[in-house]
Amino acid sequence: MPTWSRKFAFGVAVVALTAPVLATHSWSTYHWKRTTSELTVPTGDNVDLRWDSYLNMAITDWNQSAVINSAKVAGSTNPKNCRGVSGTIQVCNAKYGQTGWLGIASISLSGGHIVQGTTKLNDTYFDTAKYNTPAWRALVMCQEIGHDYGLGHQDEDFNTDNTASCMDYTSVPEGNEHPDAHDYEQLLTIYNHMESATMTIGGNGRSAGAGFAEPGDTPAAWGRPVRFDRQGRPIVFVREEAAGKTITHVFWAIGEGPRRSR
Ligand SMILES: [Zn+2]
Ligand SMILES: [Zn+2]
Incomplete structure (x- = not known):
């Protein structure tokens, strides 16, 4: 049971019983610190020509959210290792080898907030x-950037295709190239508060999170693997670091x- 269900089990027990299965969303409370009505974390373009249109599409899609307004900016990392840059999302592509994965998204947390995010897209596949x-390119690009904003998946069984969302594991990517209404609702839930600008601990200024x-x-x-898909594969990892922790x-x-x- 997702933690949100436990947390709110008393208040919404009746609702939960009747809620459609598709309303589930693997819950996380990971979020960027937001001191204005829109989150303006810039997205660094470290991708090549083959990926540019998909990056543009994903940025435009996520900017449909009332809480996100991200500008695409020039990349500031080496795509081969895609090291994070504080206060930004860096999106990279390269031949990362026969790693088994199409894409990964890593978010680093400090002081309770996401302070940097990265997306790596593996050209080997x-x-x-x-x-x-x-x-496939649109689905994975959209999903990894969604993770960089703190979203989880709507569905974690690759043998099903029961949403129209890019936050879905599926072997049928067609129809899952974009966020759906539930993803936007989930963002409103995650970003339901603003922090005061003077609360600077763990802020997302360029110097924090280094x-x-x-x-x-x-x-x-x-x-450490902390979550598995329906096929039994580890899909979320947590790495403790001196500066905080990184979720992949x-x-x-x-x-x-x-x-x-x-
Ligand atoms: Zn917060
Ligand atoms: Zn994912």
């Missing part, structure tokens, strides 16, 4: 016929990735 399609390790390419670099979301390729050890 997107250069193959199976994944070199507009739908000192995190680069995202890494393997489970060994991502820390993994989008495994179909049939790839490690199994849950018994």
Whole structure:
């Protein structure tokens, strides 16, 4: 049971019983600090020509949210390791090798807030016929940037396609290229408060959040697995660091990735 259900079980028990299955959303309270009505974390473009239109589309899609207004800016990291830059989301593509994953999103937290986010898209797979399609590229780009804003998945079974959202694990990417209404609702829930500008502890100024390790390419670099998909593969990792902690979301390729050890 997601933690939100436990937390609000008394108040909304009746509602929960009748709520449609699709209203579930793997819950997290991870969010950027917001001191104005819109979150204006810039998105750094470290992708090449093959990805530019998908990056533009994902930024435009997420900016449809009432709480997000992100400008695309020039990239400021090396796409090969895609080290995070405080106060920004950095989006990268490269041939990261036969890692098993199509994309990963890493968010670093300090003082209770996201202070930097990264998205890595693995051309080792997107250069193959199976994944070199507009739908796969759009789905994974959209999903990883969604994670960088703190969103979880609506569905974690690759054998189903029961949403029209990009925050869905599926083997049928067509129809899942964009956020859906529930994703936007979820963002309103996550960003339901503003912090005062004088509350600077763990703020997302460019200097805060420095000192995190680069995202890494393997489970060994991502820390402790804390969540698994319906196929039993670890999909969320937590790495404790001196500067805070880094959460990594993994989008495994179909049939790839490690199994849950018994
Ligand atoms: Zn907050
Ligand atoms: Zn994901």
